[in-house]
Amino acid sequence: MTKASPTIGILALQGDFKEHARKFQQLGCKAVEVRRTYQLESIDALVLPGGESTAIAILESVETEFDQKEGIFDAIKRKIGEGLPVWGTCMGSILLAKEIEGSAQGRLAVMDITIRRNAYGAQRWSAEREIAIPVIGDEPFPAVFIRAPIITATGPNVKILARGEDGIYMARERNILATVFHPEVVADRRVHEYFLGLLTTLT
Amino acid sequence: MSENPQSNGHSKDHSINGAQPKRGSELVKRAFPQMLKGGVIMDVVNAEQAKIAEDAGAVAVMALERVPADIRADGGVARMSDPELIIQIIEAVSIPVMAKARIGHFVEAQILQALNVDCIDESEVLTMADEENHIDKTKFDIPFVCGARNLGEALRRISEGAAMIRTKGEAGTGDVVEAVRHARSIFGEIRRLSAMSTDELYSYAKTIAAPIELVQYVALHASLPVVNFAAGGLATPADAALLMQLGVDGVFVGSGIFKSGDPAKRARAIVKATTHFNDPDILAQVSRGLGEPMVGRTVTSLAQSELLAARGI
Numbered sequence: 001m002t003k004a005s006p007t008i009g010i011l012a013l014q015g016d017f018k019e020h021a022r023k024f025q026q027l028g029c030k031a032v033e034v035r036r037t038y039q040l041e042s043i044d045a046l047v048l049p050g051g052e053s054t055a056i057a058i059l060e061s062v063e064t065e066f067d068q069k070e071g072i073f074d075a076i077k078r079k080i081g082e083g084l085p086v087w088g089t090c091m092g093s094i095l096l097a098k099e100i101e102g103s104a105q106g107r108l109a110v111m112d113i114t115i116r117r118n119a120y121g122a123q124r125w126s127a128e129r130e131i132a133i134p135v136i137g138d139e140p141f142p143a144v145f146i147r148a149p150i151i152t153a154t155g156p157n158v159k160i161l162a163r164g165e166d167g168i169y170m171a172r173e174r175n176i177l178a179t180v181f182h183p184e185v186v187a188d189r190r191v192h193e194y195f196l197g198l199l200t201t202l203t
Numbered sequence: 204m205s206e207n208p209q210s211n212g213h214s215k216d217h218s219i220n221g222a223q224p225k226r227g228s229e230l231v232k233r234a235f236p237q238m239l240k241g242g243v244i245m246d247v248v249n250a251e252q253a254k255i256a257e258d259a260g261a262v263a264v265m266a267l268e269r270v271p272a273d274i275r276a277d278g279g280v281a282r283m284s285d286p287e288l289i290i291q292i293i294e295a296v297s298i299p300v301m302a303k304a305r306i307g308h309f310v311e312a313q314i315l316q317a318l319n320v321d322c323i324d325e326s327e328v329l330t331m332a333d334e335e336n337h338i339d340k341t342k343f344d345i346p347f348v349c350g351a352r353n354l355g356e357a358l359r360r361i362s363e364g365a366a367m368i369r370t371k372g373e374a375g376t377g378d379v380v381e382a383v384r385h386a387r388s389i390f391g392e393i394r395r396l397s398a399m400s401t402d403e404l405y406s407y408a409k410t411i412a413a414p415i416e417l418v419q420y421v422a423l424h425a426s427l428p429v430v431n432f433a434a435g436g437l438a439t440p441a442d443a444a445l446l447m448q449l450g451v452d453g454v455f456v457g458s459g460i461f462k463s464g465d466p467a468k469r470a471r472a473i474v475k476a477t478t479h480f481n482d483p484d485i486l487a488q489v490s491r492g493l494g495e496p497m498v499g500r501t502v503t504s505l506a507q508s509e510l511l512a513a514r515g516i
């Protein structure tokens with residue numbers, strides 16, 4: 001991935017995909033909204049935004065119902081298997097997880113993590129807090145947790161990038177990055193820059 | 204709710220840097236509706252309907268005692284729902300639960316926050332509790348959504364602390380005409396504003412009775428500082444896609460789903476149409492064979508006293 005300005009696809013079935021797109025545009029990338037399977041072919045990386053994971057799992061069925069081809073989850077899984085860098089925020093991290101505590105809902109199941117949906121309870125307990133993320137520098141990052149999940153267990157190949165006493169906030173397994181908070185809703189661009197850095201180091 | 208380790212009020216600080224988690228900030232309240240974008244929020248009156256909505260792909264449900272069409276038919280005073288019903292709905296689904304408080308009824312809002320609803324709709328669909336004042340929404344830790352017919356109303360609600368705006372439309376009619384009018388009005392005013400020179404903004408702020416700081420924000424960014432959904436009279440997948448193409452971030456569907464012949468199928472179709480709002484092939488596909496839509500009433504057939512949108516300006 002030596003392109004000067006990579007094309008970042010943002011899964012736009014539902015969620016705060018525009019916030020991610022704006023961030024990547026500020027960083028000099030092209031950002032495209034992805035709703036259909038064929039749109040996955042022209043991107044250099046994929047972002048799964050914040051949103052509602054149950055709604056996404058239902059929307060996933062549109063592609064297969066519509067033209068009986070490969071569903072968008074299957075296509076994303078195939079691309080990730082081929083090495084496409086992917087980053088899930090909040091809902092996105094739920095879609096990536098192999099295990100979702102107490103739920104059989106549809107998912108990509110590509111990352112060796114166990115996740116607990118809505119770990120803090122109702123919106124009243126959503127919060128912003130400064131967290132340490134050593135891979136992006138010494139300055140704490142203003143992490144926004146909105147009805148956030150938390151990573152409760154990781155497999156042997158998963159690198160933990162940020163954690164607290166209550167669990168893991170950010171982790172990476174090869175080309176797959178997961179954050180349970182929302183870097184796309186704050187001005188700080190360092191997590192987006194870190195993800196773009198993966199595009200070059202992975203190849 | 205009882206499983207929430209933090210609901211006892213003795214929450215433990217898990218921050219690794221010793222910084223306290225900051226709850227109820229403007230950032231945290233405004234970020235919640237951002238996660239609902241591109242989605243459908245459905246009115247439900249019991250746990251069973253809530254489950255149907257969740258299974259159809261709703262991003263949130265709005266808990267209320269009667270859908271707007273029934274409020275219209277039954278008459279009488281429409282108030283906040285029974286807390287028992289709201290708790291049953293919260294326990295039935297994993298998606299966010301919203302509930303309605305009467306305009307200006309800050310005690311109903313306090314109760315809804317204590318019940319752990321995720322968002323409060325200070326709604327003109329219920330009978331007004333205060334004809335002069337809206338709720339001071341900055342005092343609450345959870346976000347509020349409020350209705351608006353035009354930019355002035357939207358910015359006044361935002362200045363009172365609303366974290367999300369929706370068009371008022373004309374709830375309970377199944378007639379989309381008012382939602383379209385309000386969406387066109389808000390987006391048209393935003394476009395006009397963003398073409399003005401900075402010295403013209405002061406007089407415009409006065410004209411629409413909105414705070415100058417918010418008017419300046421809209422002029423600079425060509426958008427509201429909060430998420431903006433459509434509501435009030437949407438009944439079909441095409442209605443949802445129409446409002447999405449006009450520029451809203453997502454849709455509320457009230458009576459349109461559970462007053463139709465096949466609620467589960469229609470709900471799912473509206474969810475898909477809201478995502479694929481710009482794809483006529485998919486819209487044609489999902490609109491097929493949905494059964495009877497809600498019968499509805501045209502807005503022009505309503506008496507002046509039956510119009511809900513004029514409440515709370």
